[in-house]
Each structure stands twice: as C-alpha cells, then as structure tokens.
Amino acid sequence: DAGVTQSPTHLIKTRGQQVTLRCSPISGHKSVSWYQQVLGQGPQFIFQYYEKEERGRGNFPDRFSARQFPNYSSELNVNALLLGDSALYLCASSLDRNNSPLHFGNGTRLTVT
C-alpha cells in the first residue's frame, strides 16, 4: 500500500511569495495533519483536518491556511513568505480524529530566499 505522499519534494521561493503544498493520505485514512520541522528541532503542529473540517490549529499566524478535499487529500497554503518559513513541511494521516497513530510522509523542503 502507498504511504502518505507529498508534493513537491523541494521548493524554493522568494520572500513575499505564496506557496501551496499537497498531501495524499494513506487509503482509508480520514484525518490529515500538517507539521513544520525546522532543522534540528522536532515537528511543530500546524493543522489537523478530519472529514474536511478543521479540528485543530497550532500557534501559527493567519498566513498559514489549509483545506481538505472530499477524497481526503489536503493542501497547505502559506502567504507572504518569510525567511523563517524555511523548513520541512510534513503531512501525516491517521484513521481517526483522536488518539490514532500518525503516519508521516517524507515532507516538502521549503527554502525561502
């Protein structure tokens, strides 16, 4: 079975630009979460979506937004990029909303110059 797939794998953007990252969950998983991982640190929670609704949001500015589609895939959007947004963006899927093991994709490496 295919795991969580993310695209693109790498991305270079300029400050002030906007970016969209994409995620396809494991088949049968209804929950998708997004995490930001800065080099040398653990992942930080950004969003969780379950059944196409936002179920949780981390401490990130409104420049970050996301959505989940009827097929449970998801997009993360970041507007007005800052240098500090450079990070590995991880998508994870799980069967249920709460207390269900998260399975991560390999992430999108975003570099903002």
Add this chain to the structure above:
Amino acid sequence: QKEVEQDPGPLSVPEGAIVSLNCTYSNSAFQYFMWYRQYSRKGPELLMYTYSSGNKEDGRFTAQVDKSSKYISLFIRDSQPSDSATYLCALEETSGSRLTFGEGTQLTVNP
C-alpha cells in the same frame, strides 16, 4: 519550560550496544506516547505506540512509560549501523488532535 524535554545528543555507540533514549514531560494530560525514527531527508517513521505505564516490546525495541514520574524511554538492543537516525518522542492528550514532539536525539551506531 518546554512541555517535552529530550536530550538532543548526539549519541554515538558501537555496534551491538544497548541504547537508551529518554524524554521527560510536564503535562499530566499526555496519555499516549510514541517514538518515531527519522532518517536524514525522510519523514518520521512510527516505531512504538503506547498508552499505559509499563513496558512494550517489539523486536529489538522496548518502550517504557512511567506516568508517575512523567518519564518515557526507548531501549534498542543489539544496535545496528542501520539504527543510525534521529529518534523523536511524541506525546498526545486523550482529547487531543495534535502530537507534541521532543526535539529529537541524533544516534550514530558505529560498525
């Protein structure tokens, strides 16, 4: 104070050694405990998922949870060079929808 504390290492051991990785936490609401392994340029891979206090074993890996001390551990027996990676502890509240991660311990197993 961080909710989850994890020694970042780096930790370097010879092949065959027993490795002990640890995290402490301050939030009593954490009830689910996970260990992930992350290779360079890859996403975290789930190794262990536990709920109750005590030990859970899976092959060469043993996860230990002590809720009274707010302390969790991962033991790796007969460590192999292929175990060289960053190990992340992750915790979740019962009613939560998010994981709180430690900052990861970088492990190198030398042949």
